[in-house]
Amino acid sequence: MPTHQRQEFWRAALSRTFTSVDIAVPDEVCSGSLRTSPLGRLQIATVEGGPLCVRRTPRLIARGEDQRLIVKLLVRGVASVEQDAREVHLRPGAIAICDMARPLRMAFPQPFQTKSLVLPRRLLGLGESDLRRLTATPIRPDTTVGSLLSPFLTQLVDTAATYPSATGEVLARHVVDLLAVLVGERLHQEVGDTPSTTQVLLPRIQVFIDRHLADPDLTPDAIARAHQISVRYLHKLFQTEDVTVSRWIQRRRLQECRRELARREAAGRTIAAVARQWGFTSAAHFSRVFRDAYGLSPAEWRDSAARVPRSPGGASRMPQAALA
Structure with missing residues (x-):
């Protein structure tokens, strides 16, 4: 792509997969790839690229598009995620949950690769308070939840395109059930030891x-x-x-x-x-x-x-x- 068209081309590609976003890409960044595959009502995506900053702004949210959650595994590089007045820094193997119904900023200061699961926000059945507790709180690979979710998400993304349509629909429902269990465990752990x-x-x-x-x-x-x-x-x-x-x-x-x-x-x-x-x-x-x-x-x-x-x-x- 000509230099002056790269940013808009990349923004459109990311928006089609994850929902509308604004991005900033340095002029010297000249390559990137986005591989996606449907899995029932879910979407699977692998993104590779150079330095990048993604924003989900109130202006974009006001368009009323489908509200989605992104379960994002960082495979290579580093990243920072800002949402709900929190900022978290991710290293390879860590997972972040992003709520595209609220403002979000995600920055990749160096070349990176991510594997993502995109699902309708309502499928997990979580209330607003629980969603706010999950965003910008990393699930690290050395935790119980992370040790289960990271390899599972990797395998799922890498093999999603090989499943027949009917198999993918059923598997997607099992994925949502599993994710709900692991997220519930994560929320339970974060309650802390102080009883109320x-x-x-x-x-x-x-x-x-x-x-x-x-x-x-x-x-x-x-x-x-x-x-x-x-x-x-x-x-x-x-x-x-x-x-x-x-x-x-x-x-x-x-x-x-x-x-x-x-x-x-x-x-x-x-x-x-x-x-x-x-x-x-x-x-x-x-x-x-x-x-x-x-x-x-x-x-x-x-x-x-x-x-x-x-x-x-x-x-x-x-x-x-x-x-x-």
Whole structure:
């Protein structure tokens, strides 16, 4: 590209993959590469280039584009990430989570390579407070979460283009589930050792909900009585999750139904039976909220899961990390 066109060409390429950004590139930078591949509703990307500064500004955010999260692994070089009044410096092997719905600055002062997972912001089901705790806080490779996520993300990015479309759709859902677990563990670690009423009681209530998901009478009233608190106080506890108690229960029931529908051993069960197993009393309501949450009907999800090929030993051909 002619020198005067390089910056705009590179900006457009990055914006198509990650969402609209402004960039600054020195004139002497003359090469870069961007390799992308879809994986279901996710996007996989490897970026290599010279010095670069990327900004996500309020002006760009105001356009109302799809809100995305970027899980970015730094493979080579160094980087700094600024978001939510924090700045973090990354070295190879570290991961940063960037929220493209809020202002962001990311700088690479020397040649670099990154591997990224791009996903719709709502897929992780995190509230605003949790998202703000995750941005610009590095996940380093010497931590428990980092030691799992870094090699998994590397393998996923490097192999994403080899999966058939149906396999990619199912694998993408397992990736989101795994990422949600690891992010939840990360948030739990950052709470610290100083207990508070919310930090102690809320996880206990969430475990109680998991144990009683099958009970159609699991309601905020029943949960409050079991823990000898008021319903009003129960709702206050869940405000830290930016979700109502009822929404939390529904989300967990949907997750269990989705997992059950993907099991080949459950292929002979009706969708209504699976819904009843996890506390849904109306099959029509279950189908509606399932589609709203995942973009597929329960039957479509079951069919896509059934198309995933099995290995010679009979197991689904998915990375073990994705099935954890």
